[in-house]
Amino acid sequence: MKNTGDISKGTKDKDTSGNKLQFETFVILSAKYQTLLTTKYKNRKKWEPVNEKHVLSFIPGTILKVFVSDKEKVKKEQPLLVLEAMKMENTMFAPFDGTIKKVYVSTGDKVPKGTLMIEFE
């Protein structure tokens, strides 16, 4: 995460209408700039590496069926669950041979995109 903006607080100055501005130190290529940060920048999503053992919802939807349970051994391409989204029933399959560590969802659950549904050991 080098160069992503190393931020430390500082205060200075006022804007044209006399409001106090909260400048922060913002580092780009080793140069430290005094500037304001936007909410969007501050709220930006931190990147996380992909965890192959996590089965995430690729689209928001509803869990129609769950075929597996905790501690169950599954074969590659064995159906795990059905996620209904946008009028389509999507069956999600095991990505590899393995053991289910935990099933986090049950039939009828509504899941946003990127929800952890099943974890492998």
Next chain:
Amino acid sequence: MPLKKKIQELKKRREEVQMGGGEKAIEKQLSMGKLTARERVIALVDEQSFHEYDLFVEHEARDFDMANKVLHGDGVIIGTGTINEEPIAVFAQDFTVAGGSLGMMHARKITKIMDHALKMRMPLIGINDSGGARIQEGVNSLAGYGEIFFRNTLASGVIPQISVILGPCAGGAVYSPALTDFVFVVENISKMFITGPEVIKTVLGEEISMEDLGGARVHSEITGNAHFYAKSEKECFEQIQKLLSFIPWSNDKKAPKKEVKPPKAKFKINNIVPGDSRQPYDIRDVVKAIVDDSDFLEVQELWATNMVIGFGRINGETCGFVCNQPLVLAGVLDVDSSDKAARFIRYCDAFNIPIVTLVDLPGYLPGIDQEHAGVIRHGAKILYAYSEATVPKVTIIIRKAYGGGYIAMGSRHLRSDFVFAWPSAEIAVMGPEGAANIIFRKEIMSAENPDEMRKLKVEEYKEKFANPYVAASKGYVDSVIEPDETRKLLIHAIDVAKNKQISGPKKKHGVPPF
């Protein structure tokens, strides 16, 4: 029947239809803090100038008992009038009539006025206040939207198209505003989204208010869909009138020339920019120190604020300003600010508005989120837009112009007509700190005191390269100028470039990275 009676009948019919959805519906509209469609049009255009067409249009739906329903004007008002004494075309959806829902005849009225606007080369203003497609009319309603989108695209770059969101604008309906040049929103009144809170709740179980999902602030600050934000409908109409004072009526005209007034004395151009290039200032103060009467109309004031765009006049002539804003995120280029600048540049180019670029940026914003959000293809838009633009282009490098940022911000290499630099300009392949770390890496690492050595080398690099004279010695900068001379030179440059004519290779159209 004598003519007199017939005239009376006409009057009676008019009055009836002009009541829209009736008293109750009007009362409800007003209780939501909204004006009625007709009141809006009248408030927007010059006094007594509005003339309405298709008042007596009726819908043709027959299914679901629609045959028995009377929908006055089919839920939309169309007409022509004047703003600033020049003709404009307008439509306004009437929420009091079946929720302003869009059926076939409703759409046909809108496309009629769109055709007029395009044919007669005048701005089109659309006031949106509609619950969406009229479900009872099925695929005819979808066809209506399609016909509108097609005309929005056809008219794009020919006449100014302005969308005013004064109520809900949901589902497919949002794409007409999205295709137009400027979108106006009003606090608490405007709501725009593809799928509303209810659908999101049913599908996801997530609860969110309309305001938080697609309210005026959201579109002004987060999505960038809106260009102008107002606290009231009245303020919104004033903004539209002001915008129209800056832009030409069509792509074969120039913006109206205004009486020349010097910038206001309180903006002293020599006192705005700090000498230390790591210290912030408000670039808008520099713009106001340059433009006539210090009158600067900022576009998308609340979104991607590290880039400032807007209209100002130089010697009476409208110019589009594209400026890095050191006050926010040090003025970096990123996904949103590239997008913002690129579209504005294309607008100016389409409508014969010279582009003035003020440069002060450290480069493109580094970071995983930016890379993954596609800063490569979004950043490319700004290169494309500048390169493609054939209107007069004048660039002024105020302070930092490093690396890719230097190239992107209207550089000589993208065919700017004039590039001027202040003596404070630092035109270099990268900032002194970063450059010294790379070029003098060995010396710094092997020094007894690396930090001291680094400081020394940064200073050395700064002295040699962080100035305007290296670029000026290659002819990439035409003149190094005193800040005081900026306005005078701009006036001259834009005047000299007024008959500019260039043409590129023959093509149907380019393939910009969008």
